[in-house]
Amino acid sequence: MTGTLVLPGYERPRGLHPPLASPAYRSTILRAPAQPLVVLPHNLTEVTGPLLGAGRVRAADADLTRQHAGEPLGQRIVVHGRVLERDGRPVPRTLVEIWQANASGRYNHGRDNWAAPLDPNFTGGGRVLTDDQGRYRFLTIKPGAYPWGNHRNAWRPAHIHFSVFGRAFTQRLVTQMYFPDDPMFPYDPIFNSIPDERARRRLVSRFDMDATEPDWALAFQWDIVLRGSDSTPMEEPHDD
């Protein structure tokens, strides 16, 4: 443990993420910490992170329409994009996990009591590893909007939950992907908890005609951009 330890430096994206205390989203009221956060330096534990995947993902996990005996109801869609660092470098071989409601806006979960039908042919969970260019691709069903108990007549815009790791603990991100031109956007306190309107728009996928499967599925494209690291040399020069 001698010598100078030089670690990649990760940016701190202040003002990007929603404030933890966002009382318009009622569940934050008893769950957001009251004390200020303490700045954690980016040391060894923070600049490393779990490199998972091999053995955790089967090819079939990326197709949410073929997890049961029959086909789920609803509009088949391709959801695809890339996981990138801020400078545009792809994050290869990183785990992307998704979960979502079915076409009628109902989650396959015991605590979802929204009075819309479950679909016996749709569970709503998927996972995939990005390829060498950081690309991911799922085939799924377009989720429906649904009401929730936050306030009178509250409706969530249709969304798919995403979980990504990146290459470092600092980059871990859980977020939601939305669909273009959703009329529920102005009314949703979760979407609007993001302070910057341009940042909110970055959670909205775009319709992608080129990625549709002809006569089969529509397509939406959405990139996930994780905080970047500087280009500090991280190891002694080597030959490979």
Next chain:
Amino acid sequence: MTESLTPSQTVGPFLSIGLPWADGPEVVPEDTPGSFVLSGQVLDGEGAPLTDAMVETWQADPAGRFAHPDDPRGAAGEFRGFGRCPTDAAGRYWIRTVKPGPLPAPGGGVEAPHLDVSVFARGLLDRLVTRCYFADEVAANGADPVLSTVDPARRGTLLAAAGPDGYHLDIRLQGENETVFFDI
């Protein structure tokens, strides 16, 4: 600076559709020498357990090494280092792991054995990050460069206590004995 980055959103109440793994809490197999269970409850500002949360952990191996290319000392071993556990009906999480070794810090000094911990839940619009240290590492904790930045009156919220069933650490999101959370 943040003009292209993707913002966070809450994991919501239904994460169990997509995130739990059968072996998620098992950072190491049960028969691993020196292994123990770290467990506790996740509690809200009224002391009520969170039954829809998830805890993730990340740590070095017992030698203080990571199986990761960005460790400038060289990637070492195949230690998974990662644990993931959704909370149960009592708000309880558990992780089976081994105690990590101490780590050199960039500014000099040595970090005491610790796990980085992420908490995800409905009502958390971004993950919460905390650390789990070990109360029985008194000397190492006393020299830890991160703990030293924490108000002494609150440091105890980061210390897992050894008991008959392993180590115990509750995570209190808000209110009395609120856990110290970090700006990562």
